[in-house]
Amino acid sequence: MPTRIVVGYIANESGADALALATRIARASEAVLEVVIVLPSEARGSVVPPDAGYERFLRERSRTWLAEASAALGDEVAQSLHIRYAESFAEGLIAAAHEFEAMLIVVGAARGGILGRVRIGSVANELLHSSDVPVALAPAGSREVPTGQGVTRITAAVGTRPGAEGLLEASVRLARLTHAPLRLLSLVSIDLPAGMDEELAQLTSTVHAEEVLLTARRALPESVESTAVTAKGTTIEAAVQSLDWHAGELVLVGSNRLATPSHLFLGSTAAKMLRELPVPMIVVPRTATARATTPRTTT
Template sequence: MPGGSIVVGYTATDAGADAAALGARLARSLGAQLHLVLVLPSEGTRSPSVVPPERAYEDHIKAQAKQWLQDAIVRLPQEIARSGHVRIAESFAEGLIAAGEEFGARLIVVGAAGGGIFGRHRLGSVASELLHSSTIPVALAPVGTASTDDHVVSRVTVAVGTRPGADALLDEAVAVARDSGSGIRLVSLVPFDVPPGLDTGAIRLVGNAHADEALATVTAALPSGLEASSVDAPGDSVEDAVAHLSWLPGEVVLVGSSRLAQPRRLFLGSTAAKMLHELPVPMIVVPRTRGEGGNLS
């Protein structure tokens, strides 16, 4: 059933606006409730040399944070169930993960770091920490998401390799596609995700067999009326392949966590990181929940 909740890591910045916009798109598409969470640092994170702030000042900061959240909430689409929350934590990422667990979130959404190129990703410290510790899938909003008109998820692209963890990734992709009523496109990364030394013919055979198997799995799991397709990633490298793929407005990409990740936690691997450099659409990174390794490394 559609629903659940989505946590957005909000700040009163352009990145915060991008995260809120992507969160709204996902919430509308998935029928989920949206929680905007603004995390303030706890006293334990302050330097001992810093004079503790007066209570009145702390109250002012919290009041300002609540006002920022309220201003953001009124700008979101009115049909979305949404709320704002101020949380105190030692780090922004820690506060978001705690909020995600509190609200039973299916996704945590964050924006790009400042200084990024419009339409592209740039990982900041919060996103990096989330991508190495979260137990909940993390959605990354490209720079400028707030200025686009992509109000629903139009298609789910899944980057699949051959390493263990693909089942969890495909399950999540099917759930997102089913709840949003969108189709799935599988992009095989087998040519970039096999042991070195295999010849081109062997790589192609492995890739074709793996793509056919994944497509059959997804097709069988999707409701009637939703389509699944598979395409080969063109190019000689991950970056080249991603740069040559076509993208629909509102599309999202799902990738699996690295084989280095512990079960039920994230760890962004090198293949996913290379993809991120070229992606013009949001990326959702899914934790490994079964097997001994991740999907992308």
């Protein structure tokens, strides 16, 4: 069974960014793209009767947009085009991911974002707090990155909180699927309480980060080649800025410990990283390892 990626599409720059990122990942992993447009649910209450003419217009316009997206993709990747109905765009994408047993949902940034950064809109926000499928966020301008570049590196932001094992497994699977090297990242930031010695705090944080990396590397399969790096800074944002990033890189982060099992919840550290990351971020559900970045098999 082929690996599948669901991309939430709409005919604007955000949709083009999502499609471009999904295409890069699909090319690298030989996955099938399921390009999905979600329209408002046809099931309406009796207070507002359905407007058949308007719904027909939306359907035809969406078919045109999908055809244009397909033409832009050409023969780069295997693809299927879909129109789905749901109460919300995010709900429709999650349902589509279940339907196609997808390893990933890809969406673009909200309008008005800084080039190369992700500005979370309502769709991404809903996905990041409810999806049980990993979600990839395409920064503004992702459409300018050549799809032939593929995936040049997988960076896993590892920690010791619950869910770290799932993140590590998902990172290994994605690295194998995309034939990309794996980099383990631990962040060290200094947010000092009043009166605390700065050098002592820096030393303690650095030692802890290095222990996290050592533990993570020991958990990796022997066949996986990896590097490890500790990013230091006075803040999480500064630590992220101190690192080198490839144009074709993907960063994986785990969900906050407050996430319900097998669901996403974007934590404060990941949110701070997102503000500074110049590359796409993939958020992995807290305990999702079976579906994360690997296809299911059926008997």
